[in-house]
Amino acid sequence: MLVTQQPVLRRFWYPVIPMSALETGPQAFTLLKTPLVLWLNELGQPCAVLDRCCHRSAQLSKGVVCNGHIRCPYHGWEFDGSGTCVKVPQLTDNFIPPTYKVEGFRCQERYGYVWVALADPLTDIPEIxxxxxxxxxxxxxxxxxxxxxxxxxxxxxxxxxxxxxxxxxxxxxxxxxxxxxxxxxxxxxxxxxxxxxxxxxxxxxxxxxxxxxxxxxxxxxxxxxxxxxxxxxxxxxxxxxxxxxxxxxxxxxxxxxxxxxxxxxxxxxxxxxxxxxxxxxxxxxxxxxxxxESTDYDVPLDIKVEQHMFTDKPGIVMRRKLAALLKAHGEVEARRSRDPEPTPMVGQTQKRGRSSPPWV
The missing domain is CATH 3.90.380.10 (Naphthalene 1,2-dioxygenase Alpha Subunit; Chain A, domain 1)
Incomplete structure (x- = not known):
């Protein structure tokens, strides 16, 4: 399964960074290939928005925090935790067009860490x-x-x-x-x-x-x-x-x-x-x-792809539940392309499949 190609995985909470790491200023983090900037607002609460200014695409994580807002290092535009632009220094009439905004994400502190969900979460942050x-x-x-x-x-x-x-x-x-x-x-x-x-x-x-x-x-x-x-x-x-x-x-x-x-x-x-x-x-x-780190990152949810033994029962349940999750949300498992199976040589017989063991 290629996790970045499964949109439903964006609907879960992930611990992305210790809260203490934000005490020195904004930090960049990439979650499911989505670049984020994280910082603390004026109440000390974590915020997360897309790490690209909507003006000229500068990385907001290279900026600073001003009055709880993230300020772009390029032209000084400031954004709040929802991604709404709240200040444009170059505008003198105080009118900021509503299109001046970047995508904001759900963000909470729990257990000393910042948790982010990129889309409407299906579950709560794990209860410990x-x-x-x-x-x-x-x-x-x-x-x-x-x-x-x-x-x-x-x-x-x-x-x-x-x-x-x-x-x-x-x-x-x-x-x-x-x-x-x-x-x-x-x-x-x-x-x-x-x-x-x-x-x-x-x-x-x-x-x-x-x-x-x-x-x-x-x-x-x-x-x-x-x-x-x-x-x-x-x-x-x-x-x-x-x-x-x-x-x-x-x-x-x-x-x-x-x-x-x-x-x-x-x-x-x-x-x-x-x-x-x-x-x-x-x-x-x-x-x-x-x-x-020596294993294949593309973990197959189809349990017929890898072999199993009785101690793999929890992993088999995980794969089946994730496969069911994808199906319930109209997704199919994304896998990286692989070389086709070799064609048997003349006179070579293919191995016949056999029934699955009881733990599969």
Missing amino acids: SEVADPRFRQIHQFYEVWKCAGLRLMENSFDNAHPHFVHQQSFGVISEPVPPDLDSLEELEYGLRATSVLPVFNSDLQKQNLRMSEDRTVRILEGTWFMPFGRKLKITYPNGLIHIIFTGAAPIDDQTSQVVQFCLRNDSEAEVSAESIIAFDRQVTLEDQWVL
Whole structure:
């Protein structure tokens, strides 16, 4: 699926930039190939409009913020958060034609990040209730570009088969490659929720973070996928520690995602430092990134295109739900053109198809 060619994906909220990044002035961001300028208005609220002045197409992100408005660096025209031009220095009669405007977009702050929807959103910003729970502390982990599709990242988050190989240096157990099946898998209107229990190895850093001395433990997992590219992973350990990770991938273009990740913990800085928590999760995510950036960004929604096994159930549901979303909005899956299948040589027989396994 080529995300930039699926208009319905513009109808979701994406975390695009930390609020703190706007404290120094306007910032440019590209979402689904749409160039944006982001800034804070006079009330400290984030705004997002098209990063092109309607006068002579200069990038507004190269301008400055004046009285809560974005001022174009070329001729000083100013625009408010809706994209309406509110000042033209060259006009002396104070009449500004209504055609002097740029496209504005829905923009909100949530969890310390700026969220943008390019069209009328189908869902709300994902609800992470623990952010408001005083028993939990929130820790920003990273904000960076990954050269992979958001859907690959989402599927990876629910794949209990990969940790024993990809994460064998951090918590995987490569000698035990067969994970337990899911305990439950519930489809939501715009997402899914899955639960499972995963045996894991405790590295020295993880022992420190979990306040455990044992070499082995289990992760009691509850994962929630928020269509299209957001997930919340709640990890509960036998000692009562809860470690929640939210990861959101904002598609810059078909091949690239801006990834935001923060976590929540029901412990204190005095018990385990944020630096130590970030260090362990950073090791895990870099292991994921190394593999995911080698995958094909054009993820097929047709489940017959790639092969699957029983641990791929959540990813199969994701693909089916996204395919259904496109169909419901009158869209077909956009794929990049590929070389045609080779013609069998004389005397060579083609492999016959076989019925799908039960998890497909």
